[in-house]
Amino acid sequence: LVRGPLRLEGGLRVEFSKLDADEDLDLGTPEMSRDFTTFSGSAGAAYEVSPGWRAGLTLSRSARAPSIDELFANGPHAGTQAFEVGDPDLDPETSLSVEASVRKHSGPVKLTGTLYYSHFSNFIFQAPTGEIEDDLPVYQYRQGKADYYGFELEAEAEFGDALGIHWDGDFVADYVHAKVMDFGPAPQIPPLRILAGLTGTKGPVEGRLEVEHAFDQGRNAPLETETDGYTLVNASVDWHPLPDNEQLTLGIAANNIFDVVARRHSSLLKDYAPLAGRDIRLAASFRF
Numbered sequence: 001l002v003r004g005p006l007r008l009e010g011g012l013r014v015e016f017s018k019l020d021a022d023e024d025l026d027l028g029t030p031e032m033s034r035d036f037t038t039f040s041g042s043a044g045a046a047y048e049v050s051p052g053w054r055a056g057l058t059l060s061r062s063a064r065a066p067s068i069d070e071l072f073a074n075g076p077h078a079g080t081q082a083f084e085v086g087d088p089d090l091d092p093e094t095s096l097s098v099e100a101s102v103r104k105h106s107g108p109v110k111l112t113g114t115l116y117y118s119h120f121s122n123f124i125f126q127a128p129t130g131e132i133e134d135d136l137p138v139y140q141y142r143q144g145k146a147d148y149y150g151f152e153l154e155a156e157a158e159f160g161d162a163l164g165i166h167w168d169g170d171f172v173a174d175y176v177h178a179k180v181m182d183f184g185p186a187p188q189i190p191p192l193r194i195l196a197g198l199t200g201t202k203g204p205v206e207g208r209l210e211v212e213h214a215f216d217q218g219r220n221a222p223l224e225t226e227t228d229g230y231t232l233v234n235a236s237v238d239w240h241p242l243p244d245n246e247q248l249t250l251g252i253a254a255n256n257i258f259d260v261v262a263r264r265h266s267s268l269l270k271d272y273a274p275l276a277g278r279d280i281r282l283a284a285s286f287r288f
Contacts, residue, residue, distance in 0.1 A: 005047055005048035005049075006045065006046075006047050007045070007046045007047075008043075008044070008045050009042075009043070009044045009045075009046075010041070010042065010043045010044070011041060011042050012039075012040070012041045013039070013040045013041070014037070014038070014039055015036075015037070015038045015040075015063075015064075015065065016035075016036070016037055017035070017036040017037075017038070017065040018033070018034070018035050018036075019033070019034050019036075019065070019066075019067075019068050019071060019072075020032070020033045021033070021068070021071070021072040024074075029072065029074050032071075032072060032088050034065075034066075034071060034088065036065035036066075036092055038063035038064060038065055038092050038094075039061075039063055040060070040061060040062045040063050040064075041060065041061050042058060042059065042060035042061070043058070043059050043060075044056060044057065044058035044059070045057055045058075046101075051106070052104055052105060052106035052107055053102070053103070053104050054102070054103045054104075054105065055100075055101070055102050055103075056099075056100070056101045056102075056103070057098070057099070057100050057101075058097075058098070058099045058101075059096075059097070059098055060096075060097045060098075060099075061094070061095070061096055061097075062094065062095050062097065063092050063093065063094040063095075064092060064093050065092050066090040066091075066092065066093070066124060066141075069084065069086060069141075070086055070087070070090055070124055070141045071086045071087065071088050071090055071141075072086050072088060073085060073086035073141070074086060075134075076133075076134050076136050080139075080268040080269060081136060081268070081269055081272075081273075082136055082137055082138070082139045082268050083132075083133040083134055083136040083137065083138045083139070084126070084138075084139050084141070085129075085138060085139070085140045085141065086141050087140070087141050087142065087143070090122075090124060090141065090143055091122050091143065092122070093120065093122055093123060093124045093143075094120065094121050094122060095118045095119060095120045095121070095123075096118070096119050096121075097116060097117065097118040097119075098116070098117050099114060099115070099116040099117075100114070100115045100116075101113065101114045101115075108157060108158040108159075108160075109155065109156070109157045109158075110155065110156045110157075111153075111154070111155045111156075112152075112153070112154045112155075113151070113152070113153050113154075114151060114152045114153075115149075115150075115151050116148075116149065116150060116151070116152075117147070117148070117149040118147070118148040118149070119145075119146075119147055119148075120145060120146040120147070120148070121145055122143050122144070122145070123143065123144060123145065123146035123180060123186070124141060124142075124143050125141070125142055125143075125144075125146075125180060125186055125187055126139045126140070126141055126142075126187060126188075126268075127139065127140055127142050127183070127187055127221060127222070127223075128187070128221075128222075128223040128224065129223075130223050139268070142183075144180045144181055144182060144183055145180070145181040145182075146178060146179060146180040146181065146186060147178070147179055147181075148176060148177070148178045148186075149176070149177055150174065150175045150176035150177055151173075151174070151175055152172075152173070152174045153171070153172070153173040153174070154170075154171070154172050155170065155171040155172075156168070156169070156170045156171075157169045157170070157171075164202060165200040165201065165202045166200065166201045166202070167198065167199070167200050168198075168199045168200075168201075169196070169197065169198050169199070170196070170197045170199075171194070171195070171196050171197075172193075172194070172195045172196075173192070173193065173194045173195075174192075174193055175191075175192040175193070176189055176190070177189075177219075180221075183221070183222070184221055184222055185219050185220060185221050185224075186221060187220075187221040187224055188221075188224075188265065188266045188267070188268070189217070189219070189265070189266070190214070190217065190264070190265050190266045191214055191215045191216060191217035191227070191229070191265060192214075192215045193212065193213070193214045193215070194212070194213050195210060195211070195212040195213075196210065196211055197209065197210035197211075198210070204239055204240040204241065204243070205237065205238070205239050205240075206237070206238045206239075207235070207236070207237045207238075208235065208236050208237075209233075209234075209235045210233075210234050210235075211231065211232070211233050211234075212231070212232045212234070213229065213230070213231045213232075214229050214230055214231075214262070214264075214265075215229045216228055216229040217229075217265040225271055227263050227264075227265040227270060228263070230260050230261070230262035230263070231260065232255070232256050232260065232262060232275075233256070233257045233258055234253070234254065234255045234256065234257065235253070235254050235257060236251060236252065236253040236254070237251060237252050237253075238250070238251040239251065247286055247287045247288060248284070248285075248286050249283075249284070249285045249286075250283070250284050251282070251283045251284075251285075252280070252281070252282050252283075253279075253280070253281050253283065254278070254279070254280045254281075255276070255278075255279040255280075255281075256275070256276065256277055256278050256279060257278060258278075259277045259278040261274050261277075262274055262275040263275065
C-alpha cells in the first residue's frame with residue numbers, strides 16, 4: 001500500500017511439516033514421526049523523509065519447524081566432523097523481531113543501515129558437550145530462550161573517472177550479539193566484520209581489489225574456543241573480449257594474496273580446517 005511518501009507492507013505464511021525417521025539398528029534410533037504447523041507474519045512501514053532518503057520499521061513473528069537433523073540425528077557427520085545428537089522433542093523455533101532501517105537510494109553514494117533485535121522463545125542451537133564419540137566431538141541440539149541484536153551497514157559509491165579509469169567503491173560491516181538464557185553466548189556467532197572494495201573499469205576490462213577484516217571472537221559459548229581475527233586481501237581482473245557483448249568473460253582471481261591463516265568462527269571445522277590459503281585461478285565463463 002503506497003500513500004505518497006508512505007509505503008505499508010505486510011505478509012502472512014502458514015507451513016505444514018511432517019518429518020519421519022525409520023528405525024536404524026546401527027544408530028540405535030527407533031522409528032519416529034513429528035508433525036508441525038507454523039505461522040509467521042510481518043508488518044512494515046517505510047517513509048521517504050527527504051528526496052532519496054527512506055526510513056523504515058518492520059515488526060515480525062517468525063516460526064520454523066525443527067529440521068530432520070535437529071530432531072533425529074544420532075551419529076557422525078562427515079561434513080562437520082562432529083558426532084551430532086538430535087532431540088525428537090524439540091518445539092518449533094519462534095521469534096519476535098523489530099528492525100529499523102535507513103536507506104539512501106539515489107545519487108553517487110547509496111547507503112543502507114539496519115539495526116535489529118530478535119527474541120526467541122525457543123531458539124534451537126547446537127552445543128558441544130565435551131564428550132567424544134567415534135573419535136569425534138559430540139554436539140547436542142538444544143533449545144532455549146535467546147536474544148539477538150546487531151547491525152548491518154552497506155554502502156556503494158561512484159567515484160568517477162581518473163587516469164582513464166572509472167572507479168567505484170563498496171563497503172560492508174556487520175555485527176551480531178547473541179545470548180541464550182541459562183546457557184551463555186550462543187555458539188558459532190561471527191565477530192564484527194568489515195569489507196571494503198575498489199573497482200576500476202576501462203572499456204572491456206574490470207579490476208577489483210578488496211580487503212576483508214574479521215575481528216577476534218572471544219565471546220564464546222561454553223566449551224567453545226576463541227577465534228583470532230584475520231585480514232584477507234583479494235584481487236581479480238575480468239576481460240570481456242567480444243566487443244559490445246559481455247556474455248563471454250575471461251578472468252584471473254587471486255584470493256588470500258598474503259596467505260594468512262584465517263578461521264571462520266561460525267564453522268564447526270575452524271579449529272582444524274582453516275580457510276584456503278593463497279588461491280590463484282584462471283576462469284572463463286559464458287552466459288546464455
